[in-house]
Amino acid sequence: MAMIAAKCPDIQVTVVDLNQARIDAWNSDVLPVYEPGLDEVVASARGRNLHFTTDPKAAIKAADLIFVSVGTPTKTQGIGAGRAADLRYIESAARLIAEVTEGPKIIVEKSTIPVKTAEAIKTILSANSCSEASFQVLSNPEFLAEGTAIDDLNSPDRILIGGESTPEGDAAVEALASVYATWVPRERIITTNLWSSELSKLVANAFLAQRISSINSISALCEATGADVNEVANAIGTDSRIGPKFLKASVGFGGSCFQKDVLNLTYLCESFGLPEVAEYWRQVIHLNDWQKSRFVEKMVRTLFNTVTGKRLAILGFAFKKDTNDTRESAAIAICRDLLLEGARLAIYDPKVDADQIQADLAYVGIGEELFKKNVEVVDDPYTACEHAHGLAALTEWDEFRELDFAKIHGLMFKPAFVFDGRSILPMAALKEHGFEAFVIGKG
Ligand code: UDX
Secondary structure (H helix, E strand, C coil): CHHHHHHCCCCCEEEECCCHHHHHHHCCCCCCCCCCCHHHHHHHHECCCEEEECCHHHHHHHCCEEEECCCCCECCCCCCCCCCECCHHHHHHHHHHHHHCCCEEEEEECCCCCCCHHHHHHHHHHHHCCCCCEEEEEECCCCCCCCCHHHHHHCCCCEEEEECCCHHHHHHHHHHHHHHCCCCCHHHEEEEEHHHHHHHHHHHHHHHHHHHHHHHHHHHHHHHHCCEHHHHHHHHHCCCCCCCCCCCCCCCCCCCCHHHHHHHHHHHHHHCCCHHHHHHHHHHHHHHHHHHHHHHHHHHHHCCCCCCCCEEEEECCCCCCCCCCCCCCHHHHHHHHHHHCCCEEEEECCCCCHHHHHHHHHHCCCCHHHHHHHEEECCCHHHHHCCCCEEEECCCCHHHHHCCHHHHHHHCCCCCEEEECCCCCCHHHHHHCCCEEEECCEC
16 A cells, blocks of 8 residues: 555555554554565655554545455364464455445455455445445455565566456456556556456465475475485576576475465365365475474484474574564474474574564464573574574575674584575585584485
8 A cells, every 4th residue: 555655646545454553653663564665665655645544434435445455364263264264354344344335435355365255245245335335346466575565566577456347347447457557567467357366366375385395395305315406496497487486495485375375275175176176285285384394303303313401593583584574484383393392492583573483482382481491582693692502594584694604603512503494504604614504405
């Protein structure tokens, strides 16, 4: 919304959230999200045509287009628990829109939702609104990735808009397309029917996640054979049919989308009587979970089959670099497993604070007592390494490439072990300073 406001000064954009603290943060100098370049974009439009409020009724009344961007977390209980999307916030947003609308509105699904949600939204809207109200529901999934959001929004590969194939539907699609066309070339604005658009978001994320699980599966084979997964990735990525992107072996993908959307896709397939298709995609998640536990096993085995009481430095907790987001970060599962093995952890991440780390570990069963006893969150990587038996790099922050390994070697127990889950640490420096190094995907 900030980008739309920045690019289209004559469109008034109002962002509404019921959470006062969040809205206050969006109105302050310290935004609640760390994203390179976002501060400047918000500053360029806030107060002019970008407003943050906690009054949804007034904002809905005044709007021609309403982007529904509420959370659709994975259900934790009931039918489809652990896989299906929880649509309660979508439903309450639709009910609120219906209640206050008195004229024509275009409702844009921005949240990632299971196919056919637009139908549910339409039913709720028409059953709960007055006779003057009329609605068009569009699907407009977001493809930005965190850490590169501003570039992705500035020059997206494509904008996808799905709508009903009726004259009113076409007009609504065009209304939204014309907003993006302010800065996105027309040929990059793809229009489809509603269901294709809804499904394409899940499929795009499933294909991306599948690429990572594919290369991660090969990383294990490389370690076993003495091949180097980066060389393999480069060799296959130069085949233009395969392409070079998203072939970086890692400790496992994280983030708010991949796991959630693939699970959602498997649930959808099962609901439509396609268990084989569901099973096929489930393997993408299965391999990702395996990659994380494989990494922990490698650490424990290397550290003489025990990490009990040992101090381990953990560099990076976010699910990728350039974000403070930790949702589904591989670091969460890895730290949990190490703590359950009795390790003491010293965690450093440049953008993730101690409260967030404690909350994430609590969610996976690490109680306050164990956290206080065995986890220390520190302010710099060198403090993390003091008296450590091993060091694990879990997020590919650029600053980890610049670390002084002579200094680190002096701080750690000998032999000093490094586990690089992202292939980012300078191998030459590690060798020169006498580390025993394990790099994901290297034999
Ligand atoms: C993803 C999609 O890229 C985006 O289009 C969609 O809108 C939301 O989901 P995001 O989760 O923000 O975006 O980050 P992304 O860059 O896709 O990375 C996801 C995870 O995969 C991260 O944990 C990342 O470290 C990992 N990854 C990515 C790899 O392990 N290897 C790679 O080669 C690429």
